Amino acid sequence: MATDRFAQPIVALATPYAAGALAVIRTSGAGAVEMVDALFSPRGRLAAAGGYTVHHGRLVQPTTDSGGKPGTGVAAGDEVLDEVLATVFRAPHSYTGEDSVEISCHGSPAGIDRILAALCAAGFRPADPGEFTLRAFLAGKIDLTRAEAVQEIVSAQTREAHAMALQRLSGAVEERINDVKGRLVSLLAAIDIQLDYPEEDTGEIVVPPESVREVEELLRSLLAGWRTGRIYQEGVRVAIAGRTNAGKSSLFNALLRQDRAIVSAIAGTTRDYLEAPISLSGVPARIFDTAGFRDTIEEIESEGIRRSGEILDSADLVVWVVDASTGNADTVAGDADAAAEALVIERLRAEGRLVGAWNKVDLGAGGTPPPDFLPVSVKTGAGMDELLQALARTVLPESLAWTGEPVIDSLRQKELLERALQALGHVREGLAEQVPVDTIALDMEEAVRALGEITGEVTSDDVLDAMFRGFCVGK
Ligand SMILES: Nc1nc2c(ncn2[C@@H]2O[C@H](COP(=O)(O)OP(=O)(O)O)[C@@H](O)[C@H]2O)c(=O)[nH]1
Ligand SMILES: [Mg+2]
Incomplete structure (x- = not known):
């Protein structure tokens, strides 16, 4: 990640590339305001503007020399690109910490293309994925836990997931980490004093094992x-x-509350599988309607059944539906399919992935x-609430339900927390075995380093590259 890349101002569409009422084009970098101003009419308006101001005008592609004088309107021959609102941000009071202009234009892909082309011709470079957030991080506006939360907010699929990501964006994880790090740093300072003035050693333990354990507890709850x-x-x-x-x-269909799958009394109507998103007590779930287990010579349906098997294998949870009026598979004696079904059900039960639906109880022969x-x-809807609750409990056991405490979503953060905890484990062992205090300091420093990597105080280009590659452009 060559640093000189960041010298150039960047531009990107921040909203979907699709027809809509409005679109937002984001620019950032030294000179960004003046560069947009050169395409803005009335000319000079943006260049003279302070931060947090919004300006109505036109974006134009100057085809004649319109003079560039302040106040100049659209000159004859200038090509009007769109009527826009331009919001000016002045460094350091912007998302990236740089000068920045956000252009609200009409949501037309054709118009967006023309504006982006004009801005690039004026000297902007198309932004890399996540580059606005990366610049914000490099400028010290946000730490890495918040940078990660930016993307997590965008990909959150339910209200709860969104609330958790928002909590991380507001710095809940960063605060927890900095709190713990602060405690470790003061313990380290006490060790340093003891090392520097051994003659004043009173024999007192400078690192009380309780303080280490407290810190471990805080980290462990975050990890959990x-x-x-x-x-x-x-x-x-x-x-x-x-x-x-x-x-x-x-x-x-009932789970989706809409008639999407074809329901029919003729066996084998669902030839492939259908997939749809639902929320199970706030947990985003993709539900799959699969083709049934049935002997068939029909080509398409066999393929559907094969794929259904794959879906079954990869599912976190399987709702096994039985027609209560015919009974469970294993009640049909001498049926080879039924024996196979019974085995599958047994396996799912053993793996804790089974929720059974004993359906059609309205027929009364269950x-x-x-x-x-x-x-x-x-x-009739009878028993459906209980079924939904069972589904929610199985995908999210009570022990994992969100309590409102900050939770982390990033594998990177999880691994660094484990590294810090491992080092603190060594600190505690060292204290118990009364190893020299400078050895204990080394483990403590390792824990502080791991925590520093979580917030991005210590980081490498590789880590940043990997993290921001997954972002959307314009973020
Ligand atoms: N009486 C009754 N019929 C049901 C119930 N659930 C589904 N059916 C009917 O059973 C038939 C097969 O349903 P369908 O959903 O297509 O089954 P699939 O092959 O497992 O997908 C249809 O005629 C449904 O209307 C129920 O709870 N009670
Ligand atoms: Mg079906």
């Missing part, structure tokens, strides 16, 4: 939140499986459902 953060951010895969005609597509199967009627 990682699985919660992951589940809310990444979401889960829920497959609906079972025999043909059991009511899988009906359940899929009998007692087997363990892990809940009586439901997709048709």
Whole structure:
């Protein structure tokens, strides 16, 4: 990541490249305001503007010499690109810490293309993915936990996931890390004094093991939140499986509350699989309606069934639907398919991935459902709330539910927390074995270093490259 790249002002579309009421084009860098001003009419307006001011005008591609004098309007022959609002930010009071102009223009891809082309011809470079946020980090406006949260906010799929990412953006994780780091640094300072003035050594323990344990506790609770953060951010895969005609597509539709899958009384209507996003108590879930288990010679359906098997294998949770009026698979004696089904159900149960739906209880011939199967009627809605609760509990056990405490979502942060905890473990062992205090200081320094990497106090180009490559352009 060559630093001179950052000398050049950048431009990017920050909103989707699609027809819409408005689009926002973002620019940043030394000279950005003057460069946009050169394409703005009335000319000179932006260049003279202070920060946090909004200006109405036209973006023009000057084809004649319109003089460049302050106040000059559109000259004859100038090509008007769009009527816009330009918001001026002055360094250091901008997202990136640099001079910056945000252009709100009309949301027309054709118009956006013309404006971007004009800005690039005027000297802007198209921004790399995440480059605005990278510049904000390099300018010291935000730490790395907040930079990561920027992208996490964009990709959050549910209200809860969004709230967690917003909490990280506001610096909740950064504060926790800095708090812990501060405590370790003061312990290190005490060690230094002891090393510098050994004659004043009173034999007192300069690093009380309780303080190390307290710090470990704080880090461990943050680390424990990682699985919660992951589940809310990444979401889960829920497959609906079972025999043909059991009511899988009906359940899929009920979960979606719209008639998307084709429901029919003719066996084998779902030939492939359907996929849709839903929220299970705030956990984003993708549900898959699969083709049923049934002997078939039909080519397309066999392919559908093969793919359904793959979906079943990769699902975090499988809702196994049984038509209660015909009973569970293993009640059908001498049926080879039924034996295979029973094995699959057993495996899913053993893996904790099974929630059974004992469907069509409205028909009245259900009998007692087997363990892990809940009586439901997709048709009447009976038992559906209980089924939904069981799904939510299975994807998110109570121990992982969000309590409002800051949670982390980043694997990078998780690994660094583990590194810090490992070093602190060594510190505690060292204290117990009464190793020389300077050895203890080394482990403590390692913990401080790992925490510093989390916030980005210490970092490398490789880490930054890897992190920002995953960002969208314009962020
Ligand atoms: N009586 C009753 N019929 C249902 C219920 N759920 C689904 N069905 C019917 O069962 C048939 C097969 O449903 P479908 O969802 O296509 O099953 P799939 O093959 O498993 O996807 C359709 O005629 C549905 O209307 C239910 O709870 N009660
Ligand atoms: Mg179906």
